[in-house]
Every structure is written in C-alpha cells, then in structure tokens.
Amino acid sequence: MDVVDNLNAVRNGELSRRAFTRSLLAAGVGLMTAPLLPRRAMASNPDEATIFTWGGYDIADFYPSYIEKNGVPPNFSIFGGTEEALTKMRGGFVVDAAHPCNAGLKRWKQSGLFQPIDTSRLSNWGDVMPELVNMAENVDDQGTWMAPFDWGGTSITYRTDLFELEGEESWDMLWDQRYGGRLGSLGSGGDAWWCGAIKAGVPFKDIATDDAFERISAVMREQRPLIRLYSDDTTTLEQALASGEMVAAMTWNSSAVALQYDEVPVKFAKPKEGQLTWVCGIMLHKDAPNVDKAYEMIDAMLSPAAGQFMIGEYGYGHSNARAFDEFDDETLVGLGLSKNPADILGAGHFMIPQDQNWESRMNETFEMIKAGF
Amino acid sequence: MADVQMSSAPSARSQRPSGLRSMLYKSETARGYLLLSPALLVMVVGMLIPFTILIAMSFWTRDGFDFDTTMSMANYQTAMDVPIYNAFLARSFWISGITTVATVLLCYPMAYYVAFHVHRNKMLWIILMTLPFWTSYLLRVFSWKVILGYEGVINSGLLGLGLIDAPLEFLLYSQTAVIITLAHAWAAFAILPMYVSLEKIDRSLLEAAADLGDGPARRFFRITLPLSIPGVISATFLIFIPTTGDYITPALVGGPNSPMIGNLIQLQFGAVNNWPMGAALSVILTLWIAAVGLVFLFVTRKSQESVV
Incomplete structure (x- = not known):
C-alpha cells in the first residue's frame, strides 16, 4: 500500500474518508503483525541448545567450540534480571540452561526447576577456579548445581577529574555530602543493599538478622537524599558519568571499562572496606530438551577462548584460570582483575544466597527507603 | 430468557429447518449476541477471567515461592496500614491529575483550531497532529530524555544563550519530567475526542448568539464550551485512567521522588515476588480510579x- 498516494488522494478529494480510514486500518494491522513475521521466520532451531541469559551474552564469541562443532551458535533467550527470568521459568518456560548469579542460587535450587551438572562431561572443568565452584550452596550431596562462568565486582566508578578524593577510596564516597545530588546508584536491592551492608559494617553472614536490617536501612536512608538517580540501566549511569551530571556512581566493572574505552577520566574504586563480588554461572534445566548439546554449550563457555573474549571486551573475570594467561598484569589491574583471581575474590565480599522471604523483605524495605520512608 | 421469547416475531414463512439457524432468524436478541460474540469472547477470555483470577489472588498470601490459598484480608490490611502504599497512590493521582489537566488545556486549543478554523484538508491536519504517535512510545520517552537531559537540548540552548551558568537539574529525573513526558505521550488521546465533539457543534447556534449580541468570549463560554464538554470528559478519562497506572515513564525519566503505584505493583510481580500483594494493589488502584x-x-x- 502506498501511503503517500493515499495522502494525495485525500488531498485531491478522490478518496472518501471511509476508504482512507480503511487503508489506515490495513496499515495498522500490518504494523501490528509485522513483528510476528520475522519472529516466525527465525524461529529457534529446535535441534540446538537454548540458553536463557543476560543481554550481551548472546554473541557467538562466547561459544567458540560449540560453533566449531555444530556450525551455528546456540539459541538465545534474553532476560533483564534474574528475578524476571525465574518468574518466567516458573511459569512454564523451558530452556536447556539459564544464567543466574550466586545470590539467587538458593532460591533457584529451591524452585525445583534444575538438575545438578555432571561435571565429568565438561572437558574444561579441571581449569575452573575452585574458589568459584565451592561458593555457598553450590555443591551439596546431590552434586554441583551451577557451573561458574563470569564474575566481577560492584563498586564505585568515579570521575577522577571531578571527584576530590579524601584519603583512601572507600564506600564513604557514595555518602559524601559535598557531592549531594551528583551521586548515582544501581536501583536493585540485589546490589545496593549488599553494598549498604558493607558500608554499615554488617558481616554478610548476619545479613538476615533484624539488627542488620535496621543498620543497613539507616545507612540507605542517609544516602537517599544525596542520590540523583537509582537506575537499573547501566547505560543511563554511564552517560550521566560521562557528561559530568554525576561524579560517582555504584556500578559493575563493565561500566568503568566502557567509559575508559571512551577516554572519560574515570576509575573503578577499590574501596578499603572491600568491594561486593558476584559470580554468575550456568544451571541446567531439569527438563532440558537438548541435554547433550547443553553440555557442549557449557563446555564452550568455560573454555579459555571464551574467557579471553570476556576479560578483554567486557572487563569481567572468567571462571577458567587459563583465560587470564593471555593478559599482562597491567591490563588486568586496570580492569580491576588480577593474575591471581583468588586475591580479588578474597579481598571482596561474596554475596551469601538468601531465601525467598529475606529477598522479599529486603526488596520491600529498600523500595520503601528509595520512596522516602 | 424471557426477552428472547418476547422479541421473537411469529413468522408466516417459517418453513426453514428448525434448530440454531431458525432461532437466529427469529430472535433479534440472539442475532445481537451473535454479532457481539467475537467481542464478548475477547472480553471474557482477555478481561473477565484474568480479572477474576486477580481478585481471587488478592485474598491469598505469599508463602516463600508458593501461595497460601486460604482467603484472608491480610494484603488489604497491609495496604491500609503501611504508609508507602497510600503515599504512592496519592502521588500517582497527583501526577496523573496534573498531567490530565495540562494535556486537556494544551490540546483543547488545537482541537478547537482544527474544528473551527481549518476548512480544507482537515484530515491531513488530524494526521499531522497524530504523526508523532506513529513512533514507538519508548522512542518518544527517550527523545524527551535527549531534550530534558543534563547536556540536552534545553540546557545546552540556555547555556549557549548565557541565560544560565550551570545546567538545570530539575528538568530530568524529576516529577516534572514525568508530567511533561506523559502529557506529550497522551496528547493524541485528548485531541481526537475533543475534536469530534467540537466538530459536531451546530454553527447556526453560534450565529444566533452573535445575532443576539453575544461577543466572542460569551459565545465561547455559553455555547462552545458546554457543548464540547462530552469530548473534554472522555479526553479526561482517556488520559487519567491509563496514566495513573503508568510505570514505564517514571522508571525512565523519573528520579527518586517519582515512582508511582504502577512501579510498586510491577515490583510485587517482579523483584519482591509477592504476587498476591501486587494483585491486591491492582484491585485497590482499580477501585480508586473507579471512585475518582x-x-x-x-x-x-x-x-x-x-449551566443548561
């Protein structure tokens, strides 16, 4: 249908209003159904493994040996957050493997949707760092639940030219009254609450106590008037840091890497209290339709080649110790990583998986504080 | 089904085979329902059933991953007792109230102009006014981010003119930004109903008023405005109802002070994982909107x- 022609026809009085409305309707129906067409056209290949993962992991470079063997990358399905993913899977969405993080491990296990991983089927398993495999809740009498894949830190990215450091780098930077209204934070309690615990000096093993809730709430309330924006969207925080709208913000390492790549003078702080460390990994669905391919896919993700891509391009740590061999010390330190990843992991604070009731209570409390209560 | 019998007209030529078909020929009510059936089916499957589930769920409680399905008013009690819910509700009504007033006030002159002062190519004018709405809602929100941003169009313009020394920070990530974005996003829904009711006004009434000595202002307030009120009312409803529950706009351009009740409901179904509470809040919101x-x-x- 030629829209321009229609407009001309209306202008010249050749087309009645009714006919015009009808062609508008046709155009509308066309627009509405257009998204359905390509989706059907590129409907996922049922013979390949499907991974349910974060945006940004849906590129071929993470799956080198899988592609070598099968000619195509696995199918991707994307989520924006692990809660959303778990909700969708509990609603009946079946994939071969998913990509949660250690903080959710306990609840993901409890959902009964996953099976332990047979690590003997993974050729790269021997190089996976034991500190990551043995994180809380991961290995029990039933086996290993999550194959660790990527890890990194949550800390403060700050503008070295705009933020005047007083003494050492510290979480106090995000509570600095001098920069009220020019600080930013990740909006999800999954990061912010744990950072608040570090600031409040609450040991993570006590994080479920009432006393911990009170102390963390107090520091979060103190911080709230200083925060310009709580955002779940890292790009928003990165743009605000780049423009100088914010001078410091709580981010993941990748934000600092992205900004440094654009030559914005920023640094990813190593707070003296320690940064928050997280590990994400792959869990196998109990009804995975392509189990064999799923193992091939996980093995590919754990390979040093995938790891080098992740470290070099994303600035995140990888679980395969050999992936770090390609990089010199200077590069790794610049990324907030190290030749000896155990150092970084040991210096940081590992989230301890909590149950659903804690998660709900924490999110409720944090939302109330963000709303000003 | 007394209606059916009463309205079924006796037909002399009822030689057709009995059954569904003859019933349809005889009964006007049945024919009416048949015509309505696609819409009714969509309403029942898409609205009535989910809403019933929502109401039922709002009386349950969350128990870890699962629901405790014994009926209780616990969620409603919480919504009454914990101040955050009422504060969010009040803020939502405040933001969408201002949005509604601003949109209607801004769009009325546009609708008026097209209805009374455009005589050729009216259709084209209407299409031009709705043209921005052919792009995605998200794109429009992001374009407001570009306009209102710290280094955005307004700030760099004012800085360039030397009117301000530092970028205005209240523009983005504030309630102002949410109201501006919502008002723009819903403008088409205000213009169209108001245009329709202005267009329908009988021009001879205005001529008569002029003949009887009314000036333009009195003509407007005594004739045009009262007769266009139905359009204003439907515009008000069309904007007020959806904007109260909006959560995308505050999430994208709002700051710490602008989350609305929709954001809270979305959280209950997401991160907080308390679906029954989310359902209860949705029901409360629906009731409040209905009451308002x-x-x-x-x-x-x-x-x-x-007036009349």
Missing part, C-alpha cells in the same frame, strides 16, 4: 445541568 471517575462524572454532570 464516578465523582468526576457526577460533578461534571451536575455543573452541566446547572
């Missing part, structure tokens, strides 16, 4: 009666 709507309708009807 009824009051508004009542007040406007009363005032209209007093």
Whole structure:
C-alpha cells in the first residue's frame, strides 16, 4: 500500500474518508503483525541448545567450540534480571540452561526447576577456579548445581577529574555530602543493599538478622537524599558519568571499562572496606530438551577462548584460570582483575544466597527507603 | 430468557429447518449476541477471567515461592496500614491529575483550531497532529530524555544563550519530567475526542448568539464550551485512567521522588515476588480510579445541568 498516494488522494478529494480510514486500518494491522513475521521466520532451531541469559551474552564469541562443532551458535533467550527470568521459568518456560548469579542460587535450587551438572562431561572443568565452584550452596550431596562462568565486582566508578578524593577510596564516597545530588546508584536491592551492608559494617553472614536490617536501612536512608538517580540501566549511569551530571556512581566493572574505552577520566574504586563480588554461572534445566548439546554449550563457555573474549571486551573475570594467561598484569589491574583471581575474590565480599522471604523483605524495605520512608 | 421469547416475531414463512439457524432468524436478541460474540469472547477470555483470577489472588498470601490459598484480608490490611502504599497512590493521582489537566488545556486549543478554523484538508491536519504517535512510545520517552537531559537540548540552548551558568537539574529525573513526558505521550488521546465533539457543534447556534449580541468570549463560554464538554470528559478519562497506572515513564525519566503505584505493583510481580500483594494493589488502584471517575462524572454532570 502506498501511503503517500493515499495522502494525495485525500488531498485531491478522490478518496472518501471511509476508504482512507480503511487503508489506515490495513496499515495498522500490518504494523501490528509485522513483528510476528520475522519472529516466525527465525524461529529457534529446535535441534540446538537454548540458553536463557543476560543481554550481551548472546554473541557467538562466547561459544567458540560449540560453533566449531555444530556450525551455528546456540539459541538465545534474553532476560533483564534474574528475578524476571525465574518468574518466567516458573511459569512454564523451558530452556536447556539459564544464567543466574550466586545470590539467587538458593532460591533457584529451591524452585525445583534444575538438575545438578555432571561435571565429568565438561572437558574444561579441571581449569575452573575452585574458589568459584565451592561458593555457598553450590555443591551439596546431590552434586554441583551451577557451573561458574563470569564474575566481577560492584563498586564505585568515579570521575577522577571531578571527584576530590579524601584519603583512601572507600564506600564513604557514595555518602559524601559535598557531592549531594551528583551521586548515582544501581536501583536493585540485589546490589545496593549488599553494598549498604558493607558500608554499615554488617558481616554478610548476619545479613538476615533484624539488627542488620535496621543498620543497613539507616545507612540507605542517609544516602537517599544525596542520590540523583537509582537506575537499573547501566547505560543511563554511564552517560550521566560521562557528561559530568554525576561524579560517582555504584556500578559493575563493565561500566568503568566502557567509559575508559571512551577516554572519560574515570576509575573503578577499590574501596578499603572491600568491594561486593558476584559470580554468575550456568544451571541446567531439569527438563532440558537438548541435554547433550547443553553440555557442549557449557563446555564452550568455560573454555579459555571464551574467557579471553570476556576479560578483554567486557572487563569481567572468567571462571577458567587459563583465560587470564593471555593478559599482562597491567591490563588486568586496570580492569580491576588480577593474575591471581583468588586475591580479588578474597579481598571482596561474596554475596551469601538468601531465601525467598529475606529477598522479599529486603526488596520491600529498600523500595520503601528509595520512596522516602 | 424471557426477552428472547418476547422479541421473537411469529413468522408466516417459517418453513426453514428448525434448530440454531431458525432461532437466529427469529430472535433479534440472539442475532445481537451473535454479532457481539467475537467481542464478548475477547472480553471474557482477555478481561473477565484474568480479572477474576486477580481478585481471587488478592485474598491469598505469599508463602516463600508458593501461595497460601486460604482467603484472608491480610494484603488489604497491609495496604491500609503501611504508609508507602497510600503515599504512592496519592502521588500517582497527583501526577496523573496534573498531567490530565495540562494535556486537556494544551490540546483543547488545537482541537478547537482544527474544528473551527481549518476548512480544507482537515484530515491531513488530524494526521499531522497524530504523526508523532506513529513512533514507538519508548522512542518518544527517550527523545524527551535527549531534550530534558543534563547536556540536552534545553540546557545546552540556555547555556549557549548565557541565560544560565550551570545546567538545570530539575528538568530530568524529576516529577516534572514525568508530567511533561506523559502529557506529550497522551496528547493524541485528548485531541481526537475533543475534536469530534467540537466538530459536531451546530454553527447556526453560534450565529444566533452573535445575532443576539453575544461577543466572542460569551459565545465561547455559553455555547462552545458546554457543548464540547462530552469530548473534554472522555479526553479526561482517556488520559487519567491509563496514566495513573503508568510505570514505564517514571522508571525512565523519573528520579527518586517519582515512582508511582504502577512501579510498586510491577515490583510485587517482579523483584519482591509477592504476587498476591501486587494483585491486591491492582484491585485497590482499580477501585480508586473507579471512585475518582464516578465523582468526576457526577460533578461534571451536575455543573452541566446547572449551566443548561
């Protein structure tokens, strides 16, 4: 249908209003159904493994040996957050493997949707760092639940030219009254609450106590008037840091890497209290339709080649110790990583998986504080 | 089904085979329902059933991953007792109230102009006015981020003119930004109903008023405005109802002070993982909107009666 022609026809009085409305309707129906067409056209290949993962992991470079063997990358399905993913899977969405993080491990296990991983089927398993495999809740009498894949830190990215450091780098930077209204934070309690615990000096093993809730709430309330924006969207925080709208913000390492790549003078702080460390990994669905391919896919993700891509391009740590061999010390330190990843992991604070009731209570409390209560 | 029997007209030529078909020929009501059936089916499957589930769920409680399905008013009690819920509700009504007023006030002159002062290519004008709405809602929100941003169009313009020394920070990530974005996003829904009711006004009434000595202002307030009130009312409803529950706009351009009740409901179904509470909040929101709507309708009807 030629829209321009229609407009001309209306202008010249050749087309009645009714006919015009009808062609508008046709155009509308066309627009509405257009998204359905390509989706059907590129409907996922049922013979390949499907991974349910974060945006940004849906590129071929993470799956080198899988592609070598099968000619195509696995199918991707994307989520924006692990809660959303778990909700969708509990609603009946079946994939071969998913990509949660250690903080959710306990609840993901409890959902009964996953099976332990047979690590003997993974050729790269021997190089996976034991500190990551043995994180809380991961290995029990039933086996290993999550194959660790990527890890990194949550800390403060700050503008070295705009933020005047007083003494050492510290979480106090995000509570600095001098920069009220020019600080930013990740909006999800999954990061912010744990950072608040570090600031409040609450040991993570006590994080479920009432006393911990009170102390963390107090520091979060103190911080709230200083925060310009709580955002779940890292790009928003990165743009605000780049423009100088914010001078410091709580981010993941990748934000600092992205900004440094654009030559914005920023640094990813190593707070003296320690940064928050997280590990994400792959869990196998109990009804995975392509189990064999799923193992091939996980093995590919754990390979040093995938790891080098992740470290070099994303600035995140990888679980395969050999992936770090390609990089010199200077590069790794610049990324907030190290030749000896155990150092970084040991210096940081590992989230301890909590149950659903804690998660709900924490999110409720944090939302109330963000709303000003 | 007394209606069916009463309205089925006796037909002399009822030689057709009995059954569904003959019933349809005889009964006007049945024919009516048949015509309605696609819409009814969509309403029942898409609205009634989910809403019933929502109401039922709002009386449950969350128990870890699962629901405790014994009926209780616990969620409603929480919503009453914990101040955050009422504060969010009040803020949502405040933001969408201002949005509604601003949108209607800004769009009325546009609708008026097209209805009264455009004589050729009216259709084209209407299409031009709705043209921005052919792009995705998200794109429009992001374009407002570009306009209102710290280094955005307004700030760099004012800085360039030397009117301000530092970028205005209240523009983005604030309630102002949410209201501006919502007002723009819903403008088409205000223009169209108001245009339709302005267009329908009988011009001879205005001529008569002029003949009897009314000036332009009196003509407007005594004839045009009262006769266009139905359009204003439907515009108000079309904007107020959806914007109260909006959560995308505050999430994208709002700051720490602008989350609305929709954001809270979305959280209950997401991160907080308390679906029954989310369901209860949705029901409360629906009831509040219905109540506000009824009051508004009542007040406007009363005032209209007093005018006429």
